[in-house]
Structure formats: structure tokens, C-alpha cells
Amino acid sequence: MANKEKMGPPTLEMIQGNPYNYTFDEVAKCMGEERAKSLFKTLYKNGVSPKNQTMTIKDIYVGGDTTKYAFELQDGYCIETVCIKRRTGNTVCVSTMVGCPVGCIFCASGKNGFIRNLSPAEIVQQIVLLKERVNRIVFMGMGEPLFNYDNLIKSIHILRDRNGLNFPTDGINVSTVGPVEQLKRLREEHLKIQFTLSLHATDQATRNMIMPHMKSNSIHSVVEAALSYSERHNRKITIAYLLAPGINDRASDVRQLGKWFRGKNVLINLLQYNETACKRIKRPNKQQLVAFKIRLEEAGLEVKLRESRGNRIKAACGQLVSDYNKGNDAPTSDSPEKMSPVIHKLSDNKADTTRGIRKEKRHPFAKHKAKRKRKKN
Numbered sequence: 001m002a003n004k005e006k007m008g009p010p011t012l013e014m015i016q017g018n019p020y021n022y023t024f025d026e027v028a029k030c031m032g033e034e035r036a037k038s039l040f041k042t043l044y045k046n047g048v049s050p051k052n053q054t055m056t057i058k059d060i061y062v063g064g065d066t067t068k069y070a071f072e073l074q075d076g077y078c079i080e081t082v083c084i085k086r087r088t089g090n091t092v093c094v095s096t097m098v099g100c101p102v103g104c105i106f107c108a109s110g111k112n113g114f115i116r117n118l119s120p121a122e123i124v125q126q127i128v129l130l131k132e133r134v135n136r137i138v139f140m141g142m143g144e145p146l147f148n149y150d151n152l153i154k155s156i157h158i159l160r161d162r163n164g165l166n167f168p169t170d171g172i173n174v175s176t177v178g179p180v181e182q183l184k185r186l187r188e189e190h191l192k193i194q195f196t197l198s199l200h201a202t203d204q205a206t207r208n209m210i211m212p213h214m215k216s217n218s219i220h221s222v223v224e225a226a227l228s229y230s231e232r233h234n235r236k237i238t239i240a241y242l243l244a245p246g247i248n249d250r251a252s253d254v255r256q257l258g259k260w261f262r263g264k265n266v267l268i269n270l271l272q273y274n275e276t277a278c279k280r281i282k283r284p285n286k287q288q289l290v291a292f293k294i295r296l297e298e299a300g301l302e303v304k305l306r307e308s309r310g311n312r313i314k315a316a317c318g319q320l321v322s323d324y325n326k327g328n329d330a331p332t333s334d335s336p337e338k339m340s341p342v343i344h345k346l347s348d349n350k351a352d353t354t355r356g357i358r359k360e361k362r363h364p365f366a367k368h369k370a371k372r373k374r375k376k377n
């Protein structure tokens with residue numbers, strides 16, 4: 001598996017076994033520039049060939065202008081990727097981990113904890129295997145991207161390489177809860193990416209409650225590091241603020257946000273909570289969102305209400321989770337069957353059928369499990 005590969009320059013065998021895992025420079029050093037160019041053309045310009053894939057599309061859920069792809073990885077775990085169609089093009093929300101260690105209370109992705117990091121190849125293939133043209137990439141799917149720092153940065157280098165996809169760096173957005181050490185590293189990268197900080201609180205106690213595993217990062221250092229990134233790169237950054245009525249919409253929250261961000265190169269994105277199993281946060285209605293937006297604007301801030309997409313197919317922010325991964329009990333399979341993806345189209349009155357469909361789709365794994373059991377006996 002790619003993420004267990006040993007460090008050091010890749011060998012020809014490693015490149016041939018998992019070609020999406022390597023940058024052009026790594027491939028060129030091993031095979032020479034001409035052969036590397038030809039391989040990158042095959043991988044990124046000639047369409048996808050199953051022999052180069054290390055993951056497959058297992059299910060596709062279509063709900064209006066949002067499509068959710070469930071990918072099966074080589075070790076049997078599943079991840080989810082969302083494609084949102086907008087007037088300005090397609091935005092793809094990419095995952096960086098199986099599970100997540102941060103455990104935000106409003107988010108389904110972290111509810112079973114962290115399972116493993118995704119390799120660069122597994123990140124890159126989420127874009128390459130899609131059947132759609134991608135205009136923007138946001139690292140906002142399952143997992144905290146900066147806790148998988150090296151693989152995140154490597155995958156960005158692969159995606160932007162002019163011999164391959166040649167994806168504009170400006171069209172890539174990394175959204176993070178802001179681990180301070182990694183923010184400092186990111187500040188020093190020569191990458192013109194967009195940056196979003198998921199803040200969601202203005203005091204330590206509230207942030208600790210919302211993000212239980214970020215306690216060791218003081219909220220003030222997180223904000224300071226994010227602003228320092230903005231200044232160093234001379235870029236507008238986005239602060240994502242999920243409105244939780246009664247928790248983070250107090251007068252003191254408005255004051256503190258104003259103190260931190262007034263006059264800075266910052267846009268506040270006000271988010272509406274998308275229902276998961278969390279009972280502690282109530283979904284605000286439109287009036288509450290608009291009222292809070294006006295209070296922030298009166299405090300001198302630039303604010304946008306972010307429209308929530310993909311709720312019907314559990315593809316909105318905080319809803320990505322793969323039931324297959326529950327309890328770290330994924331099936332093991334060295335060469336997963338190349339199954340054709342099952343496409344689930346949800347009509348307007350079938351919002352809740354996703355679960356039933358997922359249950360039905362669990363049986364292929366039961367087959368793997370039974371096989372393992374037989375081997376053991």
C-alpha cells in the first residue's frame with residue numbers, strides 16, 4: 001500500500017505499482033525526463049486506465065447539483081468526495097484521511113476517530129477518477145489536511161505539475177482547524193493556494209467544546225498564525241464560522257471577531273450547521289444567520305452567508321462519513337474487485353433513502369469477510 005511505502009527515492013517498481021503517488025521530478029529522476037513526460041501524459045491526459053488505479057468508485061449519489069462519490073481503497077476502507085456544480089464551474093471537496101482525529105462535535109467524519117492518512121495517490125485519484133471537469137479543489141472533505149501535511153503538499157505539487165493536470169494553484173483551497181506548527185510550515189511554502197481557517201468560536205472554552213482534540217492549540221495562536229499566513233502571502237483568507245445559536249452568537253463573540261479581523265484581509269464565511277447525529281448544536285434558521293451577519297457587518301467585517309449544498313445526499317459540510325469504516329473493521333483485500341459504481345439518484349421526496357441504499361451495499365464486504373474466515377479455519 002502506498003502509505004506504507006518506505007521513504008527515499010522511488011524505484012521503477014514502486015512507480016509502476018502506484019504511479020499517481022509520485023511527483024514529476026521523482027519519476028524523471030528514476031526513468032528519465034522523456035519517459036516521465038510520456039507516463040504523465042498517460043496518467044493525466046489520456047483518460048484513466050484501471051491498471052494505474054489503486055482505488056475504485058464504489059457508489060455515486062446524485063442529488064440535484066451535488067454528486068457524492070464513495071471510493072473503495074486498496075485495503076477496503078472507504079472515503080467520500082463531493083462534486084458541487086456551480087454556475088462558475090465544478091468544485092470538488094477532497095478527503096485527506098480515513099476518519100479524523102479532531103472530533104468536531106458537529107461532524108460525522110470524525111465520530112469514529114482517526115483510521116489512517118491518505119497517500120498522495122489516494123488524494124490525487126479523487127480528482128482524476130471523477131467523470132467531471134474540475135475547476136476548483138477544496139481540501140474540506142474527511143480528515144484534517146494539515147495533520148497529513150507531507151502527503152497534502154505532495155499531492156498539490158502533483159496536481160499543479162504542467163506535465164500532468166496543470167491545475168492552477170489559485171484554484172486550490174486548504175481548509176483547516178489550524179494546528180499551529182503546521183500553519184507555520186504552510187506559511188513558508190511557495191504555494192499560492194487559497195486558505196480557510198475553521199474557527200467556529202472566539203474563546204478557548206467554546207472551541208475546546210466544539211473541537212475536543214484541538215485543546216493544545218491556543219485559539220489566539222491559531223488566529224495569529226492564520227493572519228501571519230495572510231500577511232506573508234498578501235492574500236485574503238477565509239474564516240469559516242459555523243453558527244451555533246446560544247453557543248457562539250453572543251455579543252462577546254461579535255466583539256472578539258471584530259477585534260481580530262477588522263481592517264484585515266479576511267472574509268468571514270458564515271455557515272449553517274448541517275444536521276448529523278449531534279444533539280448539542282441546533283441548526284440556525286435563515287433569520288438567525290442573517291441577523292448575525294448584520295451584527296458582524298456592523299462590527300466592520302466582511303461577511304458572506306455560505307449556501308449549504310448536498311444535504312439531501314449527506315454530502316454537505318460535516319456529513320461525510322463512510323459507514324463501511326465503522327469500528328476500524330474494514331475488510332482486507334489486496335486487489336479489490338473492479339465493480340461498476342452503483343449510481344443512486346435521489347428525487348426531491350426521497351431524501352432519506354440513502355441509508356437504506358448503503359445498507360444494501362454492504363454485502364460485497366460480507367463476501368470478503370466470509371472468505372477471510374474460511375481461510376482462518
Ligand code: SF4
Nearest residue numbers: 100103104107110143
Ligand atoms: S470538521 Fe474537519 S477537522 Fe473537524 S472532525 Fe470533521 S473532518 Fe475533522
